Amino acid sequence: MNIDYSEFTNYSRDEILTKLQQHLSEARYQHCLNVEATAISLAQRYQGDVTRAGLAGLVHDYAKQRSDEEFKQVIVQQHFDPELLAYNNAIWHGIVGAYFIEQELNIHDEQILNAVRRHTVGAPAMSQLDKIVFVADFIEPNRDFPGIKEARQLADEDLDAAVRFEVCHTLTYLIQKQVAIYPGTLLTYNALVPNH
Ligand code: GDP
Ligand code: FE
Ligand code: FE
Numbered sequence: 647m648n649i650d651y652s653e654f655t656n657y658s659r660d661e662i663l664t665k666l667q668q669h670l671s672e673a674r675y676q677h678c679l680n681v682e683a684t685a686i687s688l689a690q691r692y693q694g695d696v697t698r699a700g701l702a703g704l705v706h707d708y709a710k711q712r713s714d715e716e717f718k719q720v721i722v723q724q725h726f727d728p729e730l731l732a733y734n735n736a737i738w739h740g741i742v743g744a745y746f747i748e749q750e751l752n753i754h755d756e757q758i759l760n761a762v763r764r765h766t767v768g769a770p771a772m773s774q775l776d777k778i779v780f781v782a783d784f785i786e787p788n789r790d791f792p793g794i795k796e797a798r799q800l801a802d803e804d805l806d807a808a809v810r811f812e813v814c815h816t817l818t819y820l821i822q823k824q825v826a827i828y829p830g831t832l833l834t835y836n837a838l839v840p841n842h
Contacts (some may be wrong), residue, residue, distance in 0.1 A: 651701045656751045678704055680786035688778045692805055702761040704781045709743030717742050737828050740766040768834035781808045810838045
């Protein structure tokens with residue numbers, strides 16, 4: 647991939663790849679490369695910010711394999727909402743993961759960091775970049791689940807419809823599994839459906 651991220655970090659793309667490899671399994675690393683490429687395609691399709699989309703996609707799961715202890719320490723020491731302690735890595739790796747990305751990859755751009763923070767649970771008001779990374783994570787070429795075809799088709803036609811489909815799909819899946827829903831995920835959902 648020939649894309650220049652030097653506007654947003656002093657590390658070269660190759661150095662970022664090395665850091666990702668140090669912290670992630672091969673499968674998770676490949677997922678990050680796939681999300682980078684998919685986010686770039688979506689940004690091109692929707693006339694978005696291709697460079698931010700690529701970099702946010704590349705690093706979005708950087709903290710995915712940190713220990714629970716590391717996350718808990720950062721939540722307490724950096725004064726994140728203590729409610730987060732009731733959840734787990736699924737929620738932490740985006741919202742708190744952005745902190746590791748800022749510290750260790752020297753990426754300080756708030757638009758990129760917000761896209762990482764919101765990549766799992768979304769937000770009531772998402773930027774186009776947030777939506778691109780959120781959807782790219784869901785439809786990258788290695789993803790396979792019932793509904794993936796529709797998700798990819800919607801992503802090709804209407805970015806907002808793709809976001810709505812993903813939020814509904816994820817909530818349905820979590821409820822079927824009977825696991826706790828992070829309140830932020832519900833706020834995202836409520837902002838996407840009509841008021842009653
Ligand atoms: P990944 O990091 O590429 O695997 O994908 P995501 O960051 O989108 O999601 C990570 C995990 O968090 C997935 O298993 C989701 O189903 C799960 N997840 C998303 N929203 C919530 C939520 O509100 N509560 C809980 N408990 N899990 C969630
Ligand atoms: Fe993730
Ligand atoms: Fe991911």
